[in-house]
Amino acid sequence: MNSTHFQYWPARLPKTLTVPKTTLYENLVITTKKYPQKQALHYYGKSYTYKQLLDEVERLAGYLEKVLQVKSNEKILLFMQNSPQFIISFFAILRVRAVVVPINPMSLTKDLEFYIKDCQIKHALVSQELYEKVAPLKGFTSLQNIIVTTYSDYASEEQAIGNLPPEVKAPRQTLSQDISWQEVQKTGFSPSPYTGLADDVAAIPYTSGTTGLPKGCVHTNKTIQANTVSAYQWMNVTADAVALTTLPLFHVTGLIHSLLAPIYAGSTIILFTRWDRDYAAKAIEQFQCSHWINISTMLIDFLANPNLKEYDLSSLQVIGGGGATVPQAVGENLYKRTGLQYVEGYGLTETMSHTHFNPPDRPKMQCLGIPSFNTDARIIDIGTGKELGPNQEGELVVNGPQVFKGYYQRDEENKEAHIEIDGKLFFRTGDIVKMDEEGYFFMVDRLKRMINASGFKVWPTEVESILYEHPAVQQACIVSAPDPRRGETVKAYIILKENAKGKVTEQEIIEWAKGKMASYKVPKIVEFRETFPTTSSGKILWRVLQKEAMEQKTASI
Structure with missing residues (x-):
């Protein structure tokens, strides 16, 4: 187990976490005993x-x-x-x-x-x-x-x-x-x-089913409590915190960070049914929101609001999230607007949200962070299973108190999803990552999303990150398109900022990219879109765009 990251561990936080034996329901009971008349949540004009x-x-x-x-x-x-x-x-x-x-x-x-x-x-x-x-x-x-x-x-x-x-x-x-x-x-x-009891099964959230049928992830009070308490500690969620809850609660990130951790602390929740960037800005000012966990697409839309300068956002103390890395240009814009650095994390449905967090006082851009409390995270060679060192790309495997008990009634998938290392059972995330010398982890890409262009490996998130530096680009999604000569080539779907629509061409984006990345990574095809298909939690459905790209290209051949 690598321990390099401990030298960058947040000050005043213990390096291990004792998870309470109490259940999630008891969290609500205990908080109610402490703060019976305190506002628990506000929902579109009504408080409870x-x-x-x-x-x-x-x-x-x-x-x-x-x-x-x-x-x-x-x-x-x-x-x-x-x-x-x-x-x-x-x-x-x-x-x-x-x-x-x-x-x-x-x-x-x-x-x-x-x-x-x-x-x-x-x-x-x-x-x-x-x-x-x-x-x-x-x-x-x-x-x-x-x-x-x-x-x-x-x-x-x-x-x-x-x-x-x-x-x-x-x-x-x-x-x-x-x-x-x-x-x-x-x-x-x-x-x-x-x-x-702590060992009671409490929830079975389902994976998105992007690689087959959806699979139910069996979580107990104990596995969920582990991340509830770690989020409470890491993000300094107090009884006086006010959480802006815009992520969907059916999803593990929203559930942990925007509901269960605030209730554990006795905080106030400002609850949204639908994302609305103007309403969010008003809510931050009106209710003095201190904590906002979101995803990059939500943050990009929030910062693109031309009316944002009219609102007082000074109450915000923590802004962070996961799901997809925040492009550097977006993070820099956030810092200019609020003085806050985006605290990125990483996790899965199988791990009930996070396995990694960026230290709030020392975050890195486009970084998954360092392993959370009591989490053993390693990188292994995809083919051999051999453990890899710093700056080597491989599959992320994790062992920790938040890891699920298995897929519901899926014995074969459970065997395939785990690997034993040093006598410990690790969950295979299917994500390709690398770790720097300081123990921070970085996403390379999903195992099955790599583009093979003439034998060169192209990781879409890297290209997307560079495209976000273009002043006209609001959102970008990179997919593979069939190519008769290269086998596969790089295609970029792009949403332009309002002031760039009709002024910037597809070819201008391509020419700009040639000066920013290796030639084999440069998008050979650019298509402008008004919107992207997304999940209800705001993640871009790149597989939908991938399918469209394949069908379009096949039809034209």
């Missing part, structure tokens, strides 16, 4: 105290147990966008020792059918605008009951500081064939005394 939050959790848990007869370890579908009801549902499921299966709101009915069958789900908690995706599966699958909620019941358009998203403004509809949230909250059932 910790006591109010816990009271609603208890009522929903009572209904799940006493009416729906939910048993411990039973899997419950949670299919909502960010909302107070998502938070209440999450903790209510844990309250009865059941398992949260949080699903991407962008999922279609056929996707939901897979998840329901995979986990034999009987009960679902669903938001009104997503109901029609779930309803056809009732009776057709194991699904028996759907509890339906409406965001507008927890918001106030009159008191909100900006425009509400359409799904938050929408009035409640009557769905007599299923269970209304209001009915549940009025019943007044109380759940049995809580007996949850």
Whole structure:
């Protein structure tokens, strides 16, 4: 285990972390005992105290147990966008020792059918605008009951500081064939005394399924708690912190950094259902937000706001995130605007968010950071499994308290996803990285994303990073395109900044790139786009663009 990075460890932080034996639900109970009347969250004009939050959790848990007869370890579908009801549902499921299966709101009915069958789900908690995706599966699958909620019941358009998203403004509809949230909250059932344990399975978030069928990642209270507490420590989240929660909570990064760590600390959460850069700037000023964990696409859009200079952002103390590296030019722009350096991290669904963090006082640009508390991170040769040293590119493998217990009912995939080194079991991330002499890790690329141009290896993230230096480029995505001579060639999809549209040509981008990178890395094809396909968490769906590039080129040959 490499320990070079410890010399750059944040001051005043221990190098190891003792994870509490308490559960995630008990975090909410303890915080409520400490701060019962403190504002737990603000949602589009309405605020809720910790006591109010816990009271609603208890009522929903009572209904799940006493009416729906939910048993411990039973899997419950949670299919909502960010909302107070998502938070209440999450903790209510844990309250009865059941398992949260949080699903991407962008999922279609056929996707939901897979998840329901995979986990034999009987009960679902669903938001009104997503109901029609779930309803056809009732009776057709194991699904028996759907509890339906409406965001507008927890918001106030009159008191909100900006425009509400359409799904938050929408009035409640009557769905007599299923269970209304209001009915549940009025019943007044109380759940049995809580007996949850740290080793209980708490959640099964699913991987995106980009390399095949989605796989459920089994996480216990203990694995989730490990990263909840490490985020709390590393980012200095206090009871007086105010978290701007713009990442989706179904996703592990948003769940840990924008919900569970703030609740562990007793912080206040400013909750967004939909990303809105103007609303975000207003919220930072109005509520004095101190912590904002996001992703690079969100930050790029925020900084591109021509009205940003009108807002006071001085309350911000920490800005960071992961998912994709922040281009250097964007990081420099952030520093000019706020005086803050972007604190980048790295993690996966399998590791319940982070395995790596940048030290807040010594971050490096476009860097995954250093291994988190009690995390053994190594780089191995893809072919031989031999451990590699500094500045050598190989696959990242990790061992730590946050690593999942395995893929749900996927024995073969579990064997393939792990490797034993020095008597310890490591998870194979599938990411190609390198480490510098100071123990900081850097992404090279996904194992399967490399472009082989005439035998030369081209890593898309490197080319993207350079393209962001061009003053006209707002966003860039590099993919492979078939080439009859080179086998593969480099294609760039680019979104131009508003002031550059119609003024900068594709060929000008190519010519500029020739002076910035080796010739084999230069995009041979550039295509301008107004938008990119993204996940609901804002990650660019490069595989969608990759498929388009292949189809376009094939059609033209």
